[in-house]
Amino acid sequence: xxxxxxxxxxxxxxxxxxxxxxxxxxxxxxxxxxxxxxxxxxxxxxxxxxxxxxxxxxxxxxxxxxxxxxxxxxxxxxxxxxxxxxxxxxxxxxxxxxxxxxxxxxxxxxxxxxxxxxxxxxxxxxxxxxxxxxxxxxxxxxxxxxxxxxxxxxxxxxxxxxxxxxxxxxxxxxxxxxxxxxxxxxxxxxxxxxxxxxxxxxxxxxxxxxxxxxxxxxxxxxxxxxxxxxxxxxxxxxxxxxxxxxxxxxxxxxxxxxxxxxxxxxxxxxxxxxxxxxxxxxxxxxxxxxxxxxxxxxxxxxxxxxxxxxxxxxxxxxxxxxxxxxxxxxxxxxxxxxxxxxxxxxxxxxxxxxxxxxxxxxxxxxxxxxxxxxxxxxxxxxxxxxxxxxxxxxxxxxxxxxxxxxxxxxxxxxxxxxxxxxxxxxxxxxxxxxxxxxxxxxxxxxxxxxxxxxxxxxxxxxxxxxxxxxxxxxxxxxxxxxxxxxxxxxxxxxxxxxxxxxxxxxxxxxxxxxxxxxxxxxxxxxxx
Amino acid sequence: xxxxxxxxxxxxxxxxxxxxxxxxxxxxxxxxxxxxxxxxxxxxxxxxxxxxxxxxxxxxxxxxxxxxxxxxxxxxxxxxxxxxxxxxxxxxxxxxxxxxxxxxxxxxxxxxxxxxxxxxxxxxxxxxxxxxxxxxxxxxxxxxxxxxxxxxxxxxxxxxxxxxxxxxxxxxxxxxxxxxxxxxxxxxxxxxxxxxxxxxxxxxxxxxxxxxxxxxxxxxxxxxxxxxxxxxxxxxxxxxxxxxxxxxxxxxxxxxxxxxxxxxxxxxxxxxxxxxxxxxxxxxxxxxxxxxxxxxxxxxxxxxxxxxxxxxxxxxxxxxxxxxxxxxxxxxxxxxxxxxxxxxxxxxxxxxxxxxxx
Numbered sequence: 001x002x003x004x005x006x007x008x009x010x011x012x013x014x015x016x017x018x019x020x021x022x023x024x025x026x027x028x029x030x031x032x033x034x035x036x037x038x039x040x041x042x043x044x045x046x047x048x049x050x051x052x053x054x055x056x057x058x059x060x061x062x063x064x065x066x067x068x069x070x071x072x073x074x075x076x077x078x079x080x081x082x083x084x085x086x087x088x089x090x091x092x093x094x095x096x097x098x099x100x101x102x103x104x105x106x107x108x109x110x111x112x113x114x115x116x117x118x119x120x121x122x123x124x125x126x127x128x129x130x131x132x133x134x135x136x137x138x139x140x141x142x143x144x145x146x147x148x149x150x151x152x153x154x155x156x157x158x159x160x161x162x163x164x165x166x167x168x169x170x171x172x173x174x175x176x177x178x179x180x181x182x183x184x185x186x187x188x189x190x191x192x193x194x195x196x197x198x199x200x201x202x203x204x205x206x207x208x209x210x211x212x213x214x215x216x217x218x219x220x221x222x223x224x225x226x227x228x229x230x231x232x233x234x235x236x237x238x239x240x241x242x243x244x245x246x247x248x249x250x251x252x253x254x255x256x257x258x259x260x261x262x263x264x265x266x267x268x269x270x271x272x273x274x275x276x277x278x279x280x281x282x283x284x285x286x287x288x289x290x291x292x293x294x295x296x297x298x299x300x301x302x303x304x305x306x307x308x309x310x311x312x313x314x315x316x317x318x319x320x321x322x323x324x325x326x327x328x329x330x331x332x333x334x335x336x337x338x339x340x341x342x343x344x345x346x347x348x349x350x351x352x353x354x355x356x357x358x359x360x361x362x363x364x365x366x367x368x369x370x371x372x373x374x375x376x377x378x379x380x381x382x383x384x385x386x387x388x389x390x391x392x393x394x395x396x397x398x399x400x401x402x403x404x405x406x407x408x409x410x411x412x413x414x415x416x417x418x419x420x421x422x423x424x425x426x427x428x429x430x431x432x433x434x435x436x437x438x439x440x441x442x443x444x445x446x447x448x449x450x451x452x453x454x455x456x457x458x459x460x461x462x463x464x465x466x467x468x469x470x471x472x473x474x475x476x477x478x479x480x481x482x483x484x485x486x487x488x489x490x491x492x493x494x495x496x497x498x499x500x501x502x503x504x505x506x507x508x509x510x511x512x513x514x515x516x517x518x519x520x521x522x523x524x525x526x527x528x
Numbered sequence: 529x530x531x532x533x534x535x536x537x538x539x540x541x542x543x544x545x546x547x548x549x550x551x552x553x554x555x556x557x558x559x560x561x562x563x564x565x566x567x568x569x570x571x572x573x574x575x576x577x578x579x580x581x582x583x584x585x586x587x588x589x590x591x592x593x594x595x596x597x598x599x600x601x602x603x604x605x606x607x608x609x610x611x612x613x614x615x616x617x618x619x620x621x622x623x624x625x626x627x628x629x630x631x632x633x634x635x636x637x638x639x640x641x642x643x644x645x646x647x648x649x650x651x652x653x654x655x656x657x658x659x660x661x662x663x664x665x666x667x668x669x670x671x672x673x674x675x676x677x678x679x680x681x682x683x684x685x686x687x688x689x690x691x692x693x694x695x696x697x698x699x700x701x702x703x704x705x706x707x708x709x710x711x712x713x714x715x716x717x718x719x720x721x722x723x724x725x726x727x728x729x730x731x732x733x734x735x736x737x738x739x740x741x742x743x744x745x746x747x748x749x750x751x752x753x754x755x756x757x758x759x760x761x762x763x764x765x766x767x768x769x770x771x772x773x774x775x776x777x778x779x780x781x782x783x784x785x786x787x788x789x790x791x792x793x794x795x796x797x798x799x800x801x802x803x804x805x806x807x808x809x810x811x812x813x814x815x816x817x818x819x820x821x822x823x824x825x826x827x828x829x830x831x832x833x834x835x836x837x838x839x840x841x842x843x844x845x846x847x848x849x850x851x852x853x854x855x856x857x858x859x860x861x862x863x864x865x866x867x868x869x870x871x872x873x874x875x876x877x878x879x880x881x882x883x884x885x886x
Contacts, residue, residue: 006681460695495536495540498536498540499543502540510551511691513692515682516677516682516689
């Protein structure tokens with residue numbers, strides 16, 4: 001059931017209506033039932049996977065918490081008898097026990113994720129490595145919807161329980177809802193239990209402001225998704241699927257189109273998700289903070305897919321940075337390579353692992369792995385060039401000047417968009433070749449000779465896209481200037497507040513690229 | 529304060545619903561010029577008089593029988609409930625729908641559509657179904673007709689289907705926002721131009737000549753419905769030869785008619801007897817008859833109906849004469865306009881493909 005399908009709209013109306021009609025005590029159980037129905041409709045087989053993840057995480061989190069509690073009791077009971085060393089040894093033993101359970105949980109669930117998503121990727125690479133002397137058969141594997149998202153969310157929870165940062169949820173149904181909450185199941189955001197649980201399980205009474213703010217967010221998401229992203233889809237598909245025809249300046253056009261398509265698709269999808277939750281008083285983590293206003297790549301990654309970035313930082317980057325082997329490498333490199341290089345080695349190695357896994361998480365293809373590593377390379381280079389930038393800024397006093405900031409923003413968009421072309425073309429060499437052709441095969445005549453009318457967009461489509469993107473830009477600037485645009489609207493007379501909402505709805509209805517004649521488009525991030 | 533907000537919500541809600549209604553009216557195709565076939569089904573409800581003969585079928589009825597000739601020559605009141613590529617189940621549901629309003633003495637069903645056993649084409653579905661009034665017949669028609677790409681909800685809210693027409697709106701869409709002109713003559717689609725029949729391609733052999741179960745099943749339902757209501761049903765195959773009507777198909781319809789004790793007439797071999805000259809009586813090289821051909825066909829068929837069925841000659845009835853005189857005038861005016869255009873431009877400019885607005 002696509003978020004953009006009429007069936008989903010019907011499903012949503014039913015869920016939200018029932019949510020406020022049923023006794024408040026059964027609001028969250030109702031969401032659990034409908035989340036499972038949502039998943040069942042997608043494919044009944046998916047339920048098995050999400051159940052295994054939920055039950056294994058539930059069981060192991062309880063075991064770990066029992067170990068925690070027992071150890072606390074033991075230590076409290078034997079406080080006077082135990083020496084410092086004995087206490088330390090006891091704690092180490094307890095940690096080792098919990099570690100074993102954590103490993104079981106991680107192996108099982110990351111294992112499911114890896115097997116379902118990456119088996120055929122591995123088989124393809126083995127076949128390719130063996131030069132097709134041995135031909136392993138590909139496996140007909142189902143990839144459960146949203147498995148990357150719910151696995152990461154659940155693993156974050158179990159690691160927090162292991163670290164003692166999070167109490168285990170003793171109600172298996174509540175944990176099941178945390179894992180399967182239907183709006184975020186499709187493409188995130190990757191929530192932390194501690195952030196989501198309070199509002200997810202709270203009782204909510206209908207409040208005009210909360211409900212309509214959610215509705216506004218939902219409509220804004222649909223506007224970006226169906227009016228802009230889905231309209232651009234046909235052009236991007238045409239341009240990237242026929243690289244022999246569309247090279248040179250066409251690649252530049254494809255790059256920009258894809259940048260805006262992905263932005264509107266992904267942020268639109270997240271707006272829909274957050275909007276649905278908000279309509280029911282549930283607060284989900286923000287996943288974007290105007291990423292296309294970033295002035296460098298590091299900032300961009302702090303603003304784009306925020307919940308994924310912080311997940312990788314908390315659960316991969318930091319643990320690797322401070323793990324035993326890394327501390328040894330750090331010590332060794334400081335001793336042998338000097339302080340300057342030595343202190344960078346652990347950071348770079350940890351970053352490398354983070355970006356490698358980020359690439360792999362995005363998809364079972366070399367394109368994504370290279371995409372991840374390209375990000376790593378660019379971030380490291382820009383970090384190394386920071387002193388040079390500082391000198392430049394000091395010498396020319398450009399820092400903070402609007403024109404220079406504009407240049408920085410455009411540079412970041414272009415650089416990120418170029419790297420993102422690995423999403424588009426069928427393999428890595430072709431991507432390099434096509435991106436290279438932007439510089440070697442310049443054909444700017446396509447902007448004036450009508451060629452851009454032959455790529456699946458009509459003149460009226462271009463007008464809608466132009467106006468649509470101007471609206472997105474204006475709202476983004478307003479957000480920077482006034483904070484919450486919805487608060488500003490809410491302060492206006494009620495008629496204005498609701499009339500703007502109605503206009504948004506009508507615009508989506510008329511100008512949306514949906515229905516017969518349009519490819520019904522899955523959200524791009526569904527596949528990750 | 530709270531009351532003010534509630535009032536604002538209701539006001540905006542009413543305005544939104546009103547806007548949706550107007551937008552929907554604006555964006556749905558009007559079928560007033562060029563492709564007018566989409567108006568045919570809807571037009572039936574505007575005709576308040578009853579009919580003794582009801583034709584049901586595809587273009588082989590609405591282009592091949594002049595209802596006005598049937599009136600002028602025999603005083604027969606008739607209507608054609610047909611639309612482009614109207615499938616057998618669509619004919620059944622249109623018949624069921626029509627019988628809510630009247631009970632004709634004779635129903636005539638053209639059998640060409642039996643060749644289709646599955647939903648075919650969304651555009652034709654919409655032309656055949658959109659104009660129906662909302663009763664169970666329409667709901668069942670939609671269910672039986674939808675192709676895989678279609679959704680039921682798109683029929684309920686046509687805006688969902690036609691929203692993207694905003695960039696194709698023409699003067700017609702605004703002009704006919706709330707009212708439509710008649711485009712047919714009791715369902716008959718007039719074309720006076722002429723293009724001689726040419727050679728048709730040889731019919732290709734089929735792997736299986738069996739007419740589909742679904743199509744035959746709906747024809748059976750049509751027969752049953754007519755019998756139930758005491759209506760005589762005549763199965764016909766119009767005299768046009770293309771698309772090819774296989775002998776094997778014909779034999780199955782003959783068998784069906786015999787088993788159901790109904791009449792079946794294949795008019796293809798009777799072209800000469802009817803007086804059709806396919807070098808002048810067709811406007812599109814033999815696929816459909818033009819007005820000259822349709823009048824000959826109606827004359828021949830009218831005589832047959834008169835001789836074999838107990839039909840009333842309403843030409844003595846003032847009420848009917850008044851109603852039908854208007855129709856005759858409209859028919860003659862359109863005919864004169866079409867002949868005038870032919871003479872002036874050498875082709876029709878306000879009708880058919882030439883009239884499609886950019």
